[in-house]
Amino acid sequence: MLQPSTLKFLKDLSKNNNKPWFDAHRKQYDDAKKDFETFIQVVIDKHGLKDETIREQEAKKSMFRINRDVRFSKDKSPYKNNMGASIKRGGRKSIFAGYYIHLEPGQSFVGGGIWMPMPTEMKKVRQEIDYCYDEFKKIVQAKKFTTIYGDLYKEEGIGLSRVPQGFEKDNPAAEYLKLKSWIAMQSVKDTELTVKDLVKKTLVAFETLQPMIQFINRSLDSAE
Template identity: 60%
Template sequence: MPARERVLFLHSMIQSSTLTFFRQLRKNNHKTWFDAHRAQYEAARKNIEDFLQAVIDKHGKKDPDIAGLTAKSCLYRINRDIRFSKDKTPYKTHQAAGITKGGKKSPLAGYYVHIEPDGKTMVAGGIWMPEAANLKKIRQEIDYCYDEFNKIVTAKKFVNQFGGLYRGEDVSLVKVPQGFEKDNPAAEYLKFKSWLASREFSDADVTSKDFLKKVTDAFETMQPFLQFLNRPLEHD
């Protein structure tokens, strides 16, 4: 393999040293240790940034909503917000990114990548707790286009990738929201306050040469779901 191609190939892989850093940080989550190992953190962050840029560049050819985004602008800070938390450890023990049209703080549905050792790496997507006006728009769209939405989230490929939608109690109401009939065919989805799907990867997956393809395959499967959620938010 030519030297330039080898460099590009390595940049599109998560290195085992990146996972090792976060594993060590979990055991030494304090400023003194972090400052002493800042060079290792910068290397790990750069490795993840390069990988995510490869993901964006590849999937951006299929999803124009993320084409042109930079991985650097999508990455979240490693510092935790400890102001209102009983847990005062200063750093997250993972690196995450929100890859969304308009940037990571956009109110739109988007992709999410979370790199963390010991089988906690995750690729996800959807929309988390949208504001009231957007929540109402999404529910209305699901009500109007129930067959289309149901077909997307029950498709064989979607279920194989993500196991279907996330159904935790933290994202769903007990009753159908006001304004919709209890026997509405879409009632199950109308109860949701967030619409999310995710899958986890082993460390062996994360450091394999196939991980880039696995992530972009997951993004491709996720794309129709995100497009549906964003449709009412972008077109009043």
């Protein structure tokens, strides 16, 4: 579980996203960051018992910086209004698929997968889905998976309008081959963030996602 003060800090930050306010509330930020880090480490330690590929990961190194890169953005707010952690084989910046936790009042979620891989890795994932579609379909259409995640994220801009070159137009896996990212997300309500069941909810979500993570990473092994 997370502390209510952590959510309060992020809510206050969204209303006061400027350096003077942040500097004046540095202690609250440090406390919130530590609280989130502690939660992430608990999740890593517990899920690492089932997924050995993340067993050695550290929460501190899995978390994203709160500072925004504003160089190419019209929004010059210096800070993110959220905290996030990417937990995966090889560390946060590796090419592999992994788990993700996003903490943002009103918009929190848990899940994971692989987001916008480079062309070489994207081709490998698509080929694996094509070659082993029955296996992939069984994973993402399993009752537990659809109960928790519904389906893979398919919002506008995350996929191609046509089946990519090299695959038949009537390929049975077409809807998944068109994707440029393969991720699943489960929303977490604010009221669920500050109760003990948060760890359990996260672990169940990760355990359900693990077969898809393994499937994707199997296709990427030759790219290490």
